[in-house]
Amino acid sequence: MGKIAVFNTSEYLSTLAVNALVDEVCLTPKPGLVDEENNGSHHDLTLSMMKASARSLYPFFVEMAQAAKDKQPSQSLRETLGEIGRKAEEKxxxxxxxxxxxxxxxxxxxxxxxxxxxxxxxxxxEIAKRAGEIARFEDAFMIKRLTNGTRVKKKYGVNGAAGEAKAGFPHIIKFVLPMLRETKNINHSRLNALMAVMAHLDDTCILHRGGTLASEKVKEGARAVLRNGGVGTREGFQSLLKLNSLVEALFVSPGGSADLLAAGLFLYELEKRGIGGNSDGNTSLRL
Structure with a gap:
């Protein structure tokens, strides 16, 4: 029998969150995204940089969990999480x-x-719905800046990350989690979950670089993977390779979809393990 993993809740949640980020970046092959084969459509990113960035967030996720413990959704909680989040961004x-x-x-x-x-x-x-309740409160301390995301939202009339959160993360609930629950092949289920999000999400990262034409082409490419049975079939995997080539030619990256996949991986691990962790001593930070 393995040793029982001993964590306080804040450390446990932070560990699962960082591991989800590492699992997402290591998932291979991913169209336009950094993975273990290449850097996708990113000349300024590497796998080691992405892993180091993920690990650097650990203490801030711990702080967020501690700040939210047994608290009801409120403007005060929203602002506290926002303050910690800005410190995490600085790091x-x-x-x-x-x-x-x-x-x-x-x-x-x-x-x-x-x-x-x-x-x-x-x-x-319930977790996603309550996260949406928190997100809908205003953060009076957040400085309004014109970012790539806000420009895209204004230009194309899409929701972006803020809208997704305020709605209770519908793309995670409708597309990511069902795919993750569907198959025992971890790599296939994760790639299919990514395809499902890419097939439906108005990804602001893609829209920023490629506009609506690129966005629709990428969505159709992801739908083709799923129509052909997902990445676990020969036809589906060939469709994934075609999508890889398309995204490379368009030089776009589905970064918003990747973020939602990572968040879905976090929730799925909670589903499997429960809030107290499993009993095999296997909840440790990814290297």
């Missing part, structure tokens, strides 16, 4: 020399961690 930029690796993930995972810590023993759907 991320320090680690990556100013490159945005996980800003969207800090937002989504921070809200989900806060939701779990505020009320334990909840379903994934």
């Amino acid at each position: 991320m930029f320090a680690v990556t020399n100013g490159i945005n690796t996980h800003k969207g993930a800090i937002w989504s995972l921070g809200l989900l961690i806060g939701s779990v810590a505020s009320r334990r023993n909840s379903t994934s759907e």
